[in-house]
Amino acid sequence: MTTARSRASLLWAAESFVRQFAQEDPGARDPDERVREIAASVAAFGTYTHTSEELTYGARIAWRNSARCIGRLYWQSLIVRDLRDLTHPDDIAYECFEHLRMATNGGKIRPVISIFAPDRPNRPAARLLNEQLVRYADDPRSARHTALLQEMGWKGGHGRFEVLPLMVQVAPHRPPECYELPEDAVWEVPLVHPHHPGFAALALRWHAVPAVSDMTLEIGGIHYPAAPFNGWYMGTEIGSRNLADADRYDLLPVVAQLFGLDARDERTLWRDRALVELNLAVLHSFERVGVTIADHHTESRRFLSHIQREERHGRKVPADWSWIVPPLSSGSTAVFHRYYDPPDPLATPAFRHRPMP
Amino acid sequence: MTTARSRASLLWAAESFVRQFAQEDPGARDPDERVREIAASVAAFGTYTHTSEELTYGARIAWRNSARCIGRLYWQSLIVRDLRDLTHPDDIAYECFEHLRMATNGGKIRPVISIFAPDRPNRPAARLLNEQLVRYADDPRSARHTALLQEMGWKGGHGRFEVLPLMVQVAPHRPPECYELPEDAVWEVPLVHPHHPGFAALALRWHAVPAVSDMTLEIGGIHYPAAPFNGWYMGTEIGSRNLADADRYDLLPVVAQLFGLDARDERTLWRDRALVELNLAVLHSFERVGVTIADHHTESRRFLSHIQREERHGRKVPADWSWIVPPLSSGSTAVFHRYYDPPDPLATPAFRHRPMP
Ligand code: HEM
Ligand code: HEM
DSSP states (O other): OOOHHHHHHHHHHHHHHHHHHHHHOTTSOOHHHHHHHHHHHHHHHSOOOOOHHHHHHHHHHHHHTOTTOTTGGGGGGOEEEEETTOOSHHHHHHHHHHHHHHHHGGGSOOOEEEEEOOOBTTBOOOEEOSSBSSOBTTSGGGHHHHHHHHHTTOOOOSSSSOBOOEEEESSTTSOOEEEOOOGGGOOEEEOOOSSOGGGGGGOOEEESOOEEOSEEEEETTEEESOOOEEOOEEHHIIIIIITTSTTTTOOHHHHHHHTTOOTTOGGGTHHHHHHHHHHHHHHHHHHHTTOOEEOHHHHHHHHHHHHHHHHHTTOOOBOOHHHHSOSSSGGGSTTTTSOOBOOOTTOSSEEEEOOOO | OOOHHHHHHHHHHHHHHHHHHHHHOTTSOOHHHHHHHHHHHHHHHSOOOOOHHHHHHHHHHHHHTOTTOTTGGGGGGOEEEEETTOOSHHHHHHHHHHHHHHHHGGGSOOOEEEEEOOOBTTBOOOEEOSSBSSOBTTSGGGHHHHHHHHHTTOOOOSSSSOBOOEEEESSTTSOOEEEOOOGGGOOEEEOOOSSOGGGGGGOOEEESOOEEOSEEEEETTEEESOOOEEOOEEHHIIIIIITTSTTTTOOHHHHHHHTTOOTTOGGGTHHHHHHHHHHHHHHHHHHHTTOOEEOHHHHHHHHHHHHHHHHHTTOOOOOOHHHHSOSSSGGGSTTTTSOOOOOOTTOSSEEEEOOOO
16 A cells, blocks of 8 residues: 555656756757656556656666765766566576676676666555675675575685675565576786785685665655665775775785784784785785776766766756765875765765665 | 853853862862852852962863863863963963973973963953964965964064964954064974985974863863963874975975875875875884874874773763874774764863853
């Protein structure tokens, strides 16, 4: 059952989306007519269906609206895969793997989003339980997921950098269906250091494509809970956070030892130096095998170009300073030395976090 | 002339300060009695005078309230110099130099504040035009001050790291009186690098005491425009900002060259590496000559202790994330991985910026 109130708020959200689309894109349909059509659908079924143009536009604007994302310069180039007719978990898993192949693109990473069926009144859609399409079982960040999988009988998760199976949950309170990722869908980069041959012996690696899979895409009042999206990596995500954070792989002490740094005294700046070595290894290793990656200085400048370009179109660029500013040498990146329009939590279309089930 | 309205708001501010003091300090005077006394003074003169206990408490709380300051763990140890009877610029300058000597303390830096006469109704007090008691003429940040001094006939400002004279302005629209800082009041640290002997040839140096001199201290509705205060340096202020920022000394390219880094390609992380070398030189050089300085990892942990301690006293610690989190290796400092209570722009006592004259 949908209430009169939820229908009214859905209509309101739909109308404001349709009008925004028409305003930004002269090729869009007559908004009055489209609003009438949506109203009829909502009256009859409690919901409505986006045209594929609306879906594409909506997903791109959701990216443009992501206040935490430094990579928004290329929002218009997002490849939108319309997979709304898929609801069977086998199909969803299959297309997630296809997503990874398409995004990987032989190393020349492309931003892609795959949009599966939306929630319908009293019929929530399938969702992916994984935080990202590719996550490692021994990453402390995956502890709950790894434990869940093992409870369900997964035999893996004892080695290093083992990729978690994909968990597709077709309905709330149902156990997820699990799928091992095919090898050819997951490109990985072995980490080596340009000047220290011993680095390779640490046997570190990371995957090529960061694809967030647990956020809900909201467009015009419609919720797409299964809508994994990816960009390319900015090196610091791997070198300064995933591999370095004390509650992630916590590798600074290991790297410090390899480079002979004195880790007993903070004032040797051993942490800072180990970070530089680790980040250098990440950038160098991706580049060496031909996988797109951005350094934080370049990506910072691109973000400022993005702001300039958006402002020429009369649009603000809300941004979350503490997420935008890179975690390495922040004071020396182009994005540090200014404030931004504050994030607008009501802006839509949007990607939204949901509580972990 | 003071208006009824400005008197009412002064009284309101005074009363809330007096009550806060009484609540926090059982040794404080009976607040009801003190409020009546202040009311009588405001009725007669349009203002009132803090007791020296109120002044000390007020200055310390202003520090504790500074949402941008990572160094607040030691707020109770602030040395408060009561110099409210001084109004002649010669005396003010003399006591600013004494401040520096007392703060320097043979290298064992002590946090000190010197509080000169407050603004009175229709009689604004003297103020210092300098941003800090010690600033260099060739620091691009001082460009306006250097130009102003030269217009007024100052012959200096052509060398490197020349200390700007102190500018004491006794009344608005009056030209400031200028005073050269005595050599023994300004300790400076020549910068050397622990492993690279060539670093010393860059002939860099920095002064020992950061003493902010252009903020107004506000306590219970009374404004003290001349109230310079200092802590000790956190290394990144010098190594990652003052010497590194492109609009300050912009030394990363110079350091990169010294260390043979390839500055044509961002992906060599030459900026990040040069930053580490510069910061290491700063910490090492201060330590070598026995001048207190904090590294950003240690100061970050102290700030978290501060929060814990304040919470045990039932107090929040408003903090400005983008100022608190250090500009070097931010992701690997203890303060990065959380949010803080938002700054409260109405909190008093407080240090406030004022528009540059
Ligand atoms: C094209 C290259 C891209 C780069 C370099 C990039 C970079 C980043 C970075 C560094 C973060 C912060 C991550 C963190 O600290 O955990 C971020 C967050 C985010 N990005 Fe991007 N991004 C890219 C593409 C995309 C795309 C294609 C989308 C969506 C279509 C997107 C949406 C987001 C969102 C929603 C967040 C916030 C995630 C959260 O709240 O956990 N980004 N991005
Ligand atoms: C004891 C050692 C201290 C340390 C290590 C310290 C550290 C810092 C740092 C790193 C900043 C940011 C500076 C910037 O990025 O420009 C800051 C800001 C600030 N600190 Fe402290 N501080 C100390 C003592 C004090 C004292 C004694 C006071 C006042 C009594 C104070 C009041 C402030 C204020 C008001 C700001 C903000 C300045 C502005 O808005 O420009 N600090 N502090």
